[in-house]
Amino acid sequence: MTAPQPRAIVRRDVRLRLAARVRQGWTRVQAAWFPILQASVAGALSFAIGFYVLGHAYPFFAPVSAWIALGFTADRSVRRVAELAVGVAIGVALGDLVVHVIGTGVWQVAVVLFAAAIIARFIDRGAMLTTQAGVQALVIVGLPAMTATGGPVGRWTDAVVGGVVALAITLLTPSDPRRHPRTLARTAVEDLAGVLRILGRGLAEGSTADVEDALVRGRASQPAIDDWSETAKNAGDLARVSPTNRRYREELAALAGNAVLADRAMRNARVLARRCRSVVAAQSHDLTPIAEQVEATAEATDDLAAALGVGRDPERARAQLLAIAAALDPFRLAAQDWQVQSLVLLARSLVVDLLEASGVAPQEAREALPEI
Numbered sequence: 483m484t485a486p487q488p489r490a491i492v493r494r495d496v497r498l499r500l501a502a503r504v505r506q507g508w509t510r511v512q513a514a515w516f517p518i519l520q521a522s523v524a525g526a527l528s529f530a531i532g533f534y535v536l537g538h539a540y541p542f543f544a545p546v547s548a549w550i551a552l553g554f555t556a557d558r559s560v561r562r563v564a565e566l567a568v569g570v571a572i573g574v575a576l577g578d579l580v581v582h583v584i585g586t587g588v589w590q591v592a593v594v595l596f597a598a599a600i601i602a603r604f605i606d607r608g609a610m611l612t613t614q615a616g617v618q619a620l621v622i623v624g625l626p627a628m629t630a631t632g633g634p635v636g637r638w639t640d641a642v643v644g645g646v647v648a649l650a651i652t653l654l655t656p657s658d659p660r661r662h663p664r665t666l667a668r669t670a671v672e673d674l675a676g677v678l679r680i681l682g683r684g685l686a687e688g689s690t691a692d693v694e695d696a697l698v699r700g701r702a703s704q705p706a707i708d709d710w711s712e713t714a715k716n717a718g719d720l721a722r723v724s725p726t727n728r729r730y731r732e733e734l735a736a737l738a739g740n741a742v743l744a745d746r747a748m749r750n751a752r753v754l755a756r757r758c759r760s761v762v763a764a765q766s767h768d769l770t771p772i773a774e775q776v777e778a779t780a781e782a783t784d785d786l787a788a789a790l791g792v793g794r795d796p797e798r799a800r801a802q803l804l805a806i807a808a809a810l811d812p813f814r815l816a817a818q819d820w821q822v823q824s825l826v827l828l829a830r831s832l833v834v835d836l837l838e839a840s841g842v843a844p845q846e847a848r849e850a851l852p853e854i
Contacts (some may be wrong), residue, residue, distance in 0.1 A: 502702035509669040521552035528644040547644025563652045567645025569614030574641040577622025594619045659717040663737045666710035668791030673703035675783035682777035685769045697755040711741035740839045747835035754828040771815040800840040807850040
């Protein structure tokens with residue numbers, strides 16, 4: 483088989499990495515479009531209240547407060563929104579006070595930052611509250627003329643309006659904290675299935691190009707797993723302090739644990755792909771048995787992704803993976819070929835990780851493998 487030229491390899495790598503980025507970006511958009519819409523509507527509503535109800539010509543801090551408090555993700559809690567809204571209000575009020583009492587300047591900036599942080603830390607332990615208090619106070623001191631409106635407390639009332647609107651939207655539109663982690667879980671595990679599918683095809687057809695593609699896609703898919711892990715952990719932290727979401731703590735903890743297992747599985751898949759390169763390039767091994775197992779693992783991983791995406795028990799994927807594990811006997815699949823046996827050993831580690839992600843206990847997952 484003719485080896486691909488270096489330029490063709492570079493183009494293929496760029497194409498695969500770009501495809502992975504597009505998939506990950508689209509997943510983020512799917513998860514974030516509704517929270518962004520909510521925050522945008524909240525900003526417009528806050529501006530309208532400041533302009534039409536309060537009569538402020540430039541109610542700049544009303545939409546600023548609403549947007550900061552709501553953010554653009556679905557990982558919201560009443561406490562987080564309240565922290566940000568109060569932080570903005572404190573910062574704006576303190577900045578207004580400094581401007582009207584001692585004016586603006588270099589030392590005034592230091593005074594307002596110090597005072598805002600001290601007051602915020604006294605009120606609450608939340609880091610976001612302190613950060614926003616300092617930032618908004620700094621904005622007021624730095625841009626007094628541009629944002630002045632409605633008298634000495636006009637900007638503060640605008641900030642309060644934005645915060646109240648943000649809290650109202652949060653309370654009136656409660657979100658399921660499991661939705662975003664589930665979406666990310668499905669995307670990340672589907673990426674793993676895609677890596678295994680390409681790798682299985684490369685083994686079956688003896689194509690080093692497919693094996694290289696599997697390795698490149700595996701590397702490019704790491705951010706999806708990282709996003710899943712971080713989001714599931716944050717959602718679990720919020721569920722522990724949110725009375726309405728405490729019932730989801732167990733599933734969120736399981737999703738966070740599955741992200742760790744999927745990360746391990748992806749790393750094992752990349753190790754397997756790297757080892758496959760030299761074995762496939764030799765063109766002197768019978769790779770059909772291991773190719774069949776890798777392809778079957780890809781199919782089971784797709785089923786696992788679908789189950790994680792909707793929060794159901796991955797019973798079908800678990801049964802498939804148990805059958806695959808039972809077949810991964812290196813001496814049966816490659817009795818006289820130690821290089822192919824090494825691929826089977828690497829596939830065993832991968833399947834154990836996937837079994838654990840499907841709900842099998844660690845010891846039971848290892849016992850599902852043939853003894854060697």
